[in-house]
Amino acid sequence: MATIRFHDALRLAAQALVRLELPPEPAVRLVRDLYGRLRFAVDCAQDDYPLQAREQLLAAQLALGAYATSNEVLFHDSFSYPAKFFTQQNWLRTMVSMGCNEDGEPLPDVPVLLLDRLVTGHDWLQPSHTQGKHPHRLVFFGLKGGVGRSTALCMVAWGLARQGKRVLLVDFDLESPGLSGLILPSERVVEFGVMDWLVEDAVGQGDSVLSAMVSVSPLGETTQGAVRVAAAMGAQESDYLAKLARAYADVPSEQGPQRLGVRLRRMVEALEAREQPDVVLIDSRAGLHDLAAAAITSLADTALLFATDSEQSWQGYRQLFSHWQRRLDVVSDVRERLAFVRALTPKSNRESGVKRFQRKAYELFAETLYDAIPQGSVDADTEYFHPTESDESAPHFPILVDWDERFQEFDPALRPEQGGATDAQVDATFGALIEWVTRRIDADGKHPEEVTYEHC
Incomplete structure (x- = not known):
């Protein structure tokens, strides 16, 4: 046998x-x-x-x-x-x-x-997206580090604050906390972080740390808006690994065990109630991790999926999309909230490289998350979600972030006179992403039938 x-x-x-x-x-x-x-x-x-x-x-x-x-x-x-x-x-x-x-x-x-x-991974297949009015939430996700995800998040935050928006950043990258190091001087880091909320919430004391979880970033000081940060780690942390070992545990409640996705949603909702932001940007844990699952399926109004034109990226996203593909209700819930970001776009042979990436992205979505359209006659009463390859509003159509060595070891908090990037330099690299996010937020209040796709 x-x-x-x-x-x-x-x-x-x-x-x-x-x-x-x-x-x-x-x-x-x-x-x-x-x-x-x-x-x-x-x-x-x-x-x-x-x-x-x-x-x-x-x-x-x-x-x-x-x-x-x-x-x-x-x-x-x-x-x-x-x-x-x-x-x-x-x-x-x-x-x-x-x-x-x-x-x-x-x-x-x-x-x-x-x-x-399952031991882990429940939230990938159990979306519990928040209903009702809340600020638009964007999750920045990548299968691996080194693709400029956190830098892009900071630049989008700055771009939105420049428009006068009040922006709240939340760091979910608990196993590699670094968002605060990018945009918060050490003296501005407040007492508690996301990790503290998770361990305190497990014993019923989550609310007690909310008032000391959010710092003011100098990134927003030259703008009409504001950038505020809920970091993963609080100031003078001395017990982080002991907390991390407990952070992902289910927590008992009257309705049964509360999983990580539900708990993180409660935390974000509580921060939103205190901060009253116009938009929330979440820096997700990289890889196929429970933190990423919770961020994308439970919280994101928009999930920005960062990728390069590498076999590792394509194989990783195919594994994730194929996992979702087995659950049609998950596919229909998640797919329209996704958007592909072509990170570190090379300047050499740019046009042909972008077209190749776009084609691969379309094929990936068409084979996994888009509806299969039967050959021959199509029932006129049946609606299929299958945008065309050239549809710029479709989830597969890449948003471009160019590669620029200036941003490889970039300090977003530095002003131009201190060696930081100018507004024009930021716009040249991240302008397309900032504009796309702005349109997405502005369209957030539209009724679903007002958002259209070009269908095959």
Whole structure:
């Protein structure tokens, strides 16, 4: 018997549900534990489910080899309180890829209701975007460091403050805190940071640090607006690693455990209530991390995805988009909030390089997050979200930030007379991004049908 691997197990279990002659109701579900082992679950009493179907399910489950959880299919009889298990919100409708047939043609995906027990990564697949009125929130995200993400955030903050906006910056890069070092002199760093709020909130004292979490940045002093910063780390921090080891833990509440995404949203909402900013810029943790998941899925009105034309960037974003692709509700919730930023755009062969990047970005979105449009006749009553490659308002269409050695070791707080960049130099490199963000914020109050795309 061939060894079954992690990536095979879910597909084989879903295939069994299609192949077996099972009652249509109640639909059989799948539970996957922390190690990837699977078990079938049926929302009824065991004696109410046909004996032959029970035996078929058990045989299919045991056929998963090392990825079979046990010799038991879950029914109501397996629990003291079955309703609590079968009605919890963590059941997710998931599309399972069936791969290709013998001729190499793709087989249709199979939908299953999956309860996935994860150590981390819950927030990537459970968007809980804030509803109601709040300042526009932009998340700056990249798969890796070194692409100028934090510098771009600072320059966007300065550009918005120049327009008279009150800008709040929040540093979510807890494992590599550095935003305060970019735009805050050490004497301006206040007592507490985001890390302090997380550990104090775990014992019910989060509100007590809010009044000493935000610093005034000199970056906004020459503008009509203001730039204020909630740094990751407070002043004179001496216990940061001990706090970091506890920061991501779920926190008990009357409604059940609160995950990181919910907690961070509460913190941002509390800061917004105190600061009354016009816009919030969040510096996300790089990589496929829980902090990034919380920022993008739970908080972002706009998520700026920084990328270079490297295989590492394309492979990383394909992994993330393919992960979302299995959940159609996640795709529809997230995709219109995304925007690609072509970081460090080379000046040599610029036009051809930009066109190549745009084509790759379009292909990535078209194959993962955009709706597949059937060949031949298209139902006129069906709306497909699939912007054209040339649609400048589409999520895939790149916003360009040019490479400029002046900004590689750049201190945004320095004024031009001190060796800092002039307004013209900042605009030459970051002007397109600042203008794009400004239009996005101004369009924030529009009704969805007022924002249009060119469709294929």
